[in-house]
Amino acid sequence: MSLAFSLSGQVGSCRLQAQAQLAANGVTVLFGPSGSGKSTLLRMLAGLQDCDGEIRFGDQLWQTDDVTLPPWQRPLGMMFQEPTLFRHLSVRGNLDYVVKRRGAAWDLDSVVSQARIEDLLGRSVETLSGGEAQRVALARALLAGPQLLLLDEPLSALDHGHKQELLKMISDIARKVPVIYVTHDLDELLTLSRQVWLMEQGRIVARGKAHEELARLDGPLAQRGDATALLYGELGDYDNRDHLQAVTVAQQTFWLPAAQPVSGEEPVRLRIAARDVSLCRQAPQDSSILNIHPVQVAALREVGPGQAVVQLALGDQRLLARISSRSARELEVFPGARLYAQVKAVALG
Numbered sequence: 575m576s577l578a579f580s581l582s583g584q585v586g587s588c589r590l591q592a593q594a595q596l597a598a599n600g601v602t603v604l605f606g607p608s609g610s611g612k613s614t615l616l617r618m619l620a621g622l623q624d625c626d627g628e629i630r631f632g633d634q635l636w637q638t639d640d641v642t643l644p645p646w647q648r649p650l651g652m653m654f655q656e657p658t659l660f661r662h663l664s665v666r667g668n669l670d671y672v673v674k675r676r677g678a679a680w681d682l683d684s685v686v687s688q689a690r691i692e693d694l695l696g697r698s699v700e701t702l703s704g705g706e707a708q709r710v711a712l713a714r715a716l717l718a719g720p721q722l723l724l725l726d727e728p729l730s731a732l733d734h735g736h737k738q739e740l741l742k743m744i745s746d747i748a749r750k751v752p753v754i755y756v757t758h759d760l761d762e763l764l765t766l767s768r769q770v771w772l773m774e775q776g777r778i779v780a781r782g783k784a785h786e787e788l789a790r791l792d793g794p795l796a797q798r799g800d801a802t803a804l805l806y807g808e809l810g811d812y813d814n815r816d817h818l819q820a821v822t823v824a825q826q827t828f829w830l831p832a833a834q835p836v837s838g839e840e841p842v843r844l845r846i847a848a849r850d851v852s853l854c855r856q857a858p859q860d861s862s863i864l865n866i867h868p869v870q871v872a873a874l875r876e877v878g879p880g881q882a883v884v885q886l887a888l889g890d891q892r893l894l895a896r897i898s899s900r901s902a903r904e905l906e907v908f909p910g911a912r913l914y915a916q917v918k919a920v921a922l923g
């Protein structure tokens with residue numbers, strides 16, 4: 575089911591003007607600095623914020639000059655930073671309420687098991703941890719069988735463990751229901767996103783595949799101190815002795831620390847932070863770094879006083895290195911130069 579919109583509106587001092595089309599499934603991350611209008615855009619899509627323009631979802635018109643479908647008639651589920659549960663009801667009571675009001679399009683038992691809240695059903699909402707409450711909120715959002723999920727920083731109040739668990743859940747759900755996910759956390763973008771919309775000052779300034787936007791030197795992501803590239807690779811051998819998993823990217827083998835062999839869907843995603851990549855002219859013979867690969871400089875950009883970010887081609891994929899401007903000059907880093915990238919840390923995405 576595809577979503578297409580062209581909207582404009584004023585909220586306080588913020589003028590929002592945004593057009594985009596949503597891919598039919600998967601997670602699209604709406605990413606941008608605080609105050610750029612991400613939540614406002616989500617509220618406009620949900621019909622919770624007045625605006626001008628058009629929203630089309632599949633063959634349904636949610637908004638035109640003549641029609642404005644009220645929020646409850648739009649087949650979507652929402653989840654916010656703070657779970658909006660009824661505190662005087664139990665977990666089961668919260669779910670039953672939705673079933674009574676909207677009818678359950680999805681089977682209650684399977685939603686409960688998908689959100690892993692079987693053991694929480696009898697609990698009062700007031701006793702739930704932040705992560706548990708968000709899992710209940712997710713189950714409630716799914717119950718009515720939404721055709722689109724709008725998630726507004728749903729994990730920002732959670733600790734790392736709960737966050738990872740819910741990110742995995744959201745990725746799984748997004749195979750069935752498209753998700754628009756608002757965040758300003760790069761880690762969440764790296765974990766979830768295949769598609770990203772970048773928002774600044776009320777506008778979507780770029781949109782595309784996450785790995786391409788992350789590596790674009792003229793975009794905001796590659797210029798950040800924590801800039802990170804995403805690469806796609808195939809699983810290779812597992813070294814039992816040293817607990818290292820091989821992943822092949824563009825015919826180069828990357829070794830990742832892994833307590834046991836990695837399994838799962840391919841291609842796997844590797845995250846490599848630009849500050850974990852250094853460059854040299856010759857392949858070092860005696861280095862403690864396991865991952866040293868020949869690369870070609872694709873582009874270079876100054877990103878701050880004395881700092882440069884280098885985009886490196888590894889086959890048709892792109893790696894980033896953040897180095898000092900002095901190193902860039904002394905190494906003669908220029909587009910087309912052939913160098914070696916020493917990659918200090920690689921993680922699965």
Ligand SMILES: Nc1ncnc2c1ncn2[C@@H]1O[C@H](COP(=O)(O)OP(=O)(O)OP(=O)(O)O)[C@@H](O)[C@H]1O
Pocket residue numbers: 585586587588606607608609610611612613614615758
């Ligand atoms: N009800 C309101 N009244 C006045 N101004 C508002 C209102 N809601 C939002 N704004 C303003 O609109 C702008 C966009 O806010 P919005 O919450 O959409 O940004 P955001 O990108 O989601 O930010 P954050 O990541 O901090 O949640 C901000 O300048 C905000 O102060």
